[in-house]
Amino acid sequence: MILAVLQARLGSSRLPGKALATLQGEPMILRQLERLRGARTLSKIIVATSADAADDALAGLVVSRGYAVHRGAGADILDRIARCAEAVGSVSHVVRLKGDAPFVDAGVVDQAVRLALASGADYTSNRVHRTYPAGLEVEVITARALRIAAAETRDHEARISPTAAIRERPDRYSQAHLKARRDSSRLDWRVKTPADLAFARSIYDALYPADPGFSMGDVLDLVESRQDIGRFAA
Template sequence: MILAVLQARMTSARLPGKAMAPLRGEPMVWRQVERIRAARTVSRLIVATSVEPVDDPLATYLLSRGQSVLRGAASNLAERFLRTVEAASAPTHLVRIKGDCPFVDPAIIDDIVRLALSTGAAYASNRVERTYPKGLEVEVASVAALNASIALADPQSAGTRSPLAQIRARPDLFAQAHHHAPRDLSRLDWRVKTPADFAFARAVYDALHAADPAFAMQDVLDITQGRQDLARWAA
């Protein structure tokens, strides 16, 4: 079973509350949920957030829409990953998506999950050898590797450092596979971190979402061509 975990929070230094900011009439976090659910290889999705009061509106909204949510200590990433895995039905692999990525591409999720399964790699991603725009990162780790990385972690940093970062840092222990874009687009940054980034996301969703809610990376590239207002995000 393939478990996807979307990490979402309401806190943000430059754009507080962005997870609930509306894109085409729904919160950004819900647009991410829709896109992750469109991936054919994903069996279940859980949104991971904190137990901090600031994240109450996010959790309440998602639960009201029938979306599974797991809340844990904001400062302990390892605990949240472990509890998320325990909440699912014995997943073999975990797919990690970050909460500032409203353009996460379902087809890329499927490509990387299939890469992990076909190679038997403990970790597969398009993050280590970057060729995709930032904001399209997908990481897939076997649950066995996740558990092993947590067990091997320095107790002083085990809670604050992501277990996936620990796996990435030890290719000698955890076999890795890397997925590449047809051409190098790594200079592009499509993450939503600032009001300007959110304005870009809103413009893309306004142009593409109605016709195809699961629009692809290439659709975003196409819409940025010839538009001066989107030139900053164009290839």
């Protein structure tokens, strides 16, 4: 089973509650889940959030729309993801995705999963050698590697950045790297500030009505053709 874990919380110093901010009339977290449903390689999608009361509204919304939620440790994200995979059972790979990425591309997710399966790597991503815009990161980790890393003592940084314990040890965990045909790594499409949210809304307003499953290429074409949008893209 290929399990996608979408990591999200409502706490944010710069943009509190951003997961519930609307894009074309729906909360951002639901738009991400909608887009992930287009990935053909995923067996199951779960939103992983904290057990804190502050995230009750997020968990409640996701469940009310028919999606699964796993709630765990707020600070130790790697432990939360590992326990999520353990609870599901029969998981061969976990696809880790972040909740501030409303342009997550199902096609890119599929490419990463297929590379992971073909290479047999413990860790596959487009993150180590960056060619994709920030916000389109995909990390595919074998359940075994995830389980081993989560069980070991880690420093504070590794707990905040859950895959650091794996991706920074290529000597221990084999790796494969997905690269785009065109280097767009200078772009940052994550939603971390009000300005980022305004950019995301402008993209959704322009592309979503005609094609809810718009791709990374569609966004790149739009920001290149529309100066009013493109100036906020980098």
